Amino acid sequence: MKRLKIVALTAVLGFFAATVNVNAQDVAEGEQIFKNNCAACHNTSDETLVGPGLKGIGERRPLDWIVKWVHNPQAVIASGDKYANDLFKKFNQAQMTAYPNYSEDQIKSVIAYIDAQAAPAAPVAGEGGAVATTPAEGSSNGGMMQYILVALLGVMILVLVALLSIVSSLSKLASVDPNSDEAKNVPFFQKIAENGKKLAANSAFKTGAALLITLLIGKATIDTAYGVGIHQGYAPEQPIQFSHKLHAGQYEINCNYCHTGVYKGKGANIPSANICMNCHNVIKRESPEIQKIYRSLENDEPIQWVRVHNLPDLAYFNHSQHTNVGGLECTNCHGEINKMEVVEQRSSLTMGWCIDCHRKTEVNTKDNAYYDKLVELHNKENKEPLKVQNIGGLECSKCHY
Structure with missing residues (x-):
């Protein structure tokens, strides 16, 4: 059974602000790394989650120490470093994951993101391949x-x-x-x-x-x-009472931490019990709901989660194409998951609903040379922005074989 992931990258990341050259690209890269690997255990504020809060962490440790810690935390602890051992003991000697493949520049980008979160809020331009729109129901x-x-x-x-x-x-x-x-x-x-x-x-x-x-x-x-096959509002009772409002909302755990395929696979994937145990090997072990996870692992029986969002077999849908390439947020299709105690299907997910989205959604072609020639040809005959429907988004074969 895996031990709890106390992600050292965020537990100790930081260095003196005067030594960091921050730019928007650094912050964007750091945000992605942080949300995909660190947000499950740490906040960018002072609040303790599974591990310590990170606000002002840059004033506590120098950069070279942080890089060593991220690459091999156990080696730093074994060296007798007082700060590392105090941190290790404070959090019940929970093991953290080493990240030897992260470069110093990537670690700096995460620090830049943490510092940016502590700074006064400012409007941030969105990223991704498409401007999100909410298609009209019906x-x-x-x-x-x-x-x-x-x-x-x-x-x-x-x-x-x-x-x-x-x-x-x-x-x-x-x-x-x-x-x-x-x-x-x-x-x-x-x-x-x-x-x-x-x-x-x-x-x-x-x-x-x-x-x-x-x-x-x-x-x-x-x-x-x-209405045949449409389950809008469907919110089945699950075998374990899992609260997305608590995990994705209050603790701001990134969807990718549990649903590992959401950015790189056709399906988002149902999290395994081992992913749950990364945290619950230590946290709330006595909870009756958590004990169900223990029994599942002990009996080597998968948890029988009830599927909420289900497209018919005749329709092809690729998560990564929409979330990674298209840059859409999970809320575009699933609603405000971070506010749901029990997940329900908020959108109709009908063919008309999808087509309406393709008709309205603009393709973000900025700084993407792949679209340059296509945009040039499109602008010669059309004054409207390039939309998904203009790049084959309404072709039957895109979703049906």
């Missing part, structure tokens, strides 16, 4: 609904004509002198019944009523058909 059947609404309007006109006929009949009935022989000889309810029969015999009323009933049944059928 766009797939919008055209059909327009036709239905027009038809309903016609039916309402026919019903209005029938109602006017009823009013005319009632007006005639009211105009009869109640003292006349005609009024005295015909009971009130009989008069209503007679007028009802006349209304039922009215061809305009019968046609309108038949059309209205037919359209209502048709609309209900279409709505039901469009």
Whole structure:
């Protein structure tokens, strides 16, 4: 069983601010490294998570010491270094992961990111391959609904004509002198019944009523058909009560830490129990929910997580193409996961929903030579920005074989 990952890179990273030449690229690279490897155990503030908070850590240790620690923390501890041993004991002698492949420049970039987080907040330009947009729900059947609404309007006109006929009949009935022989000889309810029969015999009323009933049944059928396979709002009970609000929200653990394929694979991957134990080998071991993980490992039985987001087999979807190449955030499709106690499917994930996103989403071609010629050709005939639909985003074969 793996020991807890106290990520040393962030536990001791930092050096005197005067020695760091910070630029936007350093911060961006450092942010990616930090979120993918460090955020599970450390905050950039003073708050202790699994490991210590990192705000002001640069004033505590010099850069050369940090590099040695990151590359081989156990060697630094074995050397008798007081600071390293005090840190090791403070956090219950939890082992950390060594990162010998990180260069000094990469370590500096993480430090730059930590320092930037401690600085006053400023607007930061987003990165990635696409400008995120939220497609409108229900766009797939919008055209059909327009036709239905027009038809309903016609039916309402026919019903209005029938109602006017009823009013005319009632007006005639009211105009009869109640003292006349005609009024005295015909009971009130009989008069209503007679007028009802006349209304039922009215061809305009019968046609309108038949059309209205037919359209209502048709609309209900279409709505039901469009709802087949759509599980928007689906929030099944899981075998272990895992809170994304706590882990991804409060502790700001990057999605990639648990879902290891989200940036580099076709699927995001369901985290294994061993990933959970990186933290829970030490944290909240007595919790009944955590004990379920222990039992799973002891019995060598996988946790039977219930899938929430599920596309049909006929549709091809690649996570890395959207998150890594396209630069989309998880919230674009999954909603505000960091605020969910129980994960639910927020988007419809229908074909129309995806196509609508491809029609609206602009491709970020900045500093990407791959798109230069394509952008040049696109701008000759179109004044609109280059969008996903312009690079094959609406081709059937992109998602269906």
